[in-house]
Amino acid sequence: MMNFRSTFWLNSLLALVAIPLLAACSFAEDxxxxxxxxxxxxxxHINPVGTRLTFASSTMRAAMAKGLVGLDQEGRVVPALAARWIVSEDGLSYIFRLFDAKWDDGRQITAERVARLLRSRFSELRKSRLQYDVSVVDEVVSMTGRVIEIRLDAPHPNFLQLLAQPEMGLFRAGHGAGPMRLLSEEDGIKLNRFDEPSQEDEEEEAEQEDDRWVSLRSETAAAAIARYRAGGVQVVLNGKYHHLPLVDAADISSSDLRLDPVAGLFGLRFIRAEGFWAVPGNREILAMAINxxxxxxxxxxxxxxxSRLKIIPEAxxxxxxxxxxxxxxxTMEARTAFARNHVTRWKASEGRITPLxxxxxxAAGADILFKRIQSDLRRVGLDARRVGLGKNADVELMDEIAPYDSAQWFLKQLTCTQTPVCLNDADAKIAEADAATNLQIKARLYAEIEKILVEHYNFIPIAVPIRWSLAKQGQRGFSVNSRGWHPLNTLVGIPIS
Structure with missing residues (x-):
């Protein structure tokens, strides 16, 4: 529970932010x-260009720059530039037939240009969160005016989900192909329906102007929540665990808090292992102690x-x-007793243990998390100290959602390229699994790797990640989903293709 001081501070902050919004931002429902x-x-700052996109920048890119496929409001893969596709039996070839469509400057979309853009994009994304996934691409070939083929080095069962990620949206010389276009940037970003350029005169175009639009802005959690409460926005996206106390302090209706059933990693990843924490069996004590x-x-x-006790989801x-x-x-009581005895024996033989x-x-939510973990550690004879992000630490909180349903993604967050507390043998086995062409063999290798990493305890799972939004029940085009993705175009009834 939050104490009085924390509640007072949160309410005061929200009130200060909300005062000007109440006067200036409320609008009639439309x-x-x-x-x-x-x-x-x-x-x-929102910028849809690049490889390391913020959530807001990703949202804008997906609205303006379709890829071969995209995600709908349910998180399902749907056609975008590609009207349909087929996958070879061995999973190494994906053939896409494109819609007959144009870029927003009126130029025809061709397979040759799309293939060229994809090759460039796959290369750029080798330095992004998708770096391991795009490395599986061997070749992109334009076959006819409207057909392209993507060939892989090894099967990637979730390759379509990869292609649906917002980073895979394509710009040609700054021009996208919708489903929306930039209307203005005067008061935040404003996007409306993308219509392929025609030969109609301006008067006819004005008569047919679509009045559906979405405005997009990015701000702190306190400002976003206050703006929603004041009626300044209908939808708030990208809420995380540490923002939850602000929602509570703002007295937002529980029916407006929309939780996405995402999968991912939420726990403590070791980035330094010294003294007591250098021994995997001692890192196991941390995993056991957390209630x-x-x-x-x-x-x-x-x-x-x-909650979670393992790395890969049970599914x-x-x-x-x-x-x-x-x-x-x-039981929790038995775990606590075991951990306390282990720590007592260690101290008797090795001496004092430095706090983790x-x-x-x-953030307020991080305060709650730390106090709980510190309290649990103290029950077994250990202690914890908190430092800011980017400071020297033994562990960092990992709070990432998986972009697709694959054991590969979970394991690759714990390799030696991600943390110095790692196992070279596990990395080598991951490489072996990646190269396997038989999907059953691949899955079994990944499961064996998880067992190795669970016993290494370089990552202490705590729970599934939390991703939440604020939206009224019945908000058009909005649905909670396992991808935690909410496209802008569906909010105003604009289809992706």
Whole structure:
């Protein structure tokens, strides 16, 4: 529970932000004109060009620059530039037939140009969050005026989901192909329906002007929540666990808090292992000591936050391989007692144990998380110290959602390229799994790797990630989904193709 001081501070902050918004931002409801704000903890500048896109920038890119396929409001892969596609039996060839369409400057979209843009984009994305995925692409070939083929080095069962990521939207010399176009940037970004350029005169175009539009802005969580409460926006996107106390303080209706059932990694990743924490068996004590149910129920407004004891979601498990830790069936009381005895013996033989340093953001939700973990560690004779993001620490909070449903993604977040506390043997086995062409063999190798990493304890799972939005029930074109993705075009009834 939050104490009085925290609640007072949060309410005061929200009130200060909301005062000017109440006077200036309220608007009449119109489902054809939707205002959206995206929560960003860092830069609030929106730029859809590049490879390391913020959530707001990704949202804008997906609205203006279609890829071969896209995601709808349910998180499903749907046609975009490509009208249809076929996949070879061995999973190494994807053939796409393009729609007969144009870029927003009137030039015809051709397979040759799309293939060229894709080759360039795959190369650029080798330095992005999708770096491991795009490395599987061997060749992109234009076959006729409207057909292209993408050839892979090894099967990637989730390749269509990869192609649907916002980074895969294509710009040609700054020109996209919709489903929306930039209308203005005077008061935030404003986008409306993309219509292929025609030969009609300006008067005829004016008569047929589509009055549906979406405005997009990016701001801090406090400002976004206050703006929503004041009626300045209909939709807030990209809320995370550490913003939840602000929603509670703002007294937002629980029916407006929309939780996406995403998969991903939420836990403590070791980035330094010294002293007591250099031993995997001691890092296991941290995993055992955390009372996950008590931690998760400390957050307001979330009653079904699921805890995690393993790396890969159960839905992707391979039959016959148990990747849960050995202590998974123990009660919390038994785990605490075991951990306390282990720590007592260590101190008796090795001496004092330095507190675990945890790098966390400066946010109310991070305060709750740290206090819970620190309390759990103290129960077993350990302690924790908090430092800011980017400071020297033993562990950092990892809070990432998976872009697609694959064991590969989860494992590759824990390789030696991601953290110095790693296993070269696990990395080598991941490379072996990536190269496997038999999908059953590939899945079994990934399961064996998970077992190795679970016992290494370079990552301590806590829960599934939290991603939330604010939107009224019945908001057109908005649905919670497992991808945590909410396209702008569907909010005003504009199809992607």
């Amino acid at each position: 489902e054809d004109q939707v205002r959206v704000t995206v929560i960003e903890d860092g830069s609030t 996950r149910p008590a931690l998760l129920t400390s957050f307001p407004g979330v009653s079904a936050w699921q 992707l498990d391979v039959e016959g391989i148990n990747t849960y830790p050995d202590w998974a069936s123990m 340093t945890i790098a966390l953001s400066d």
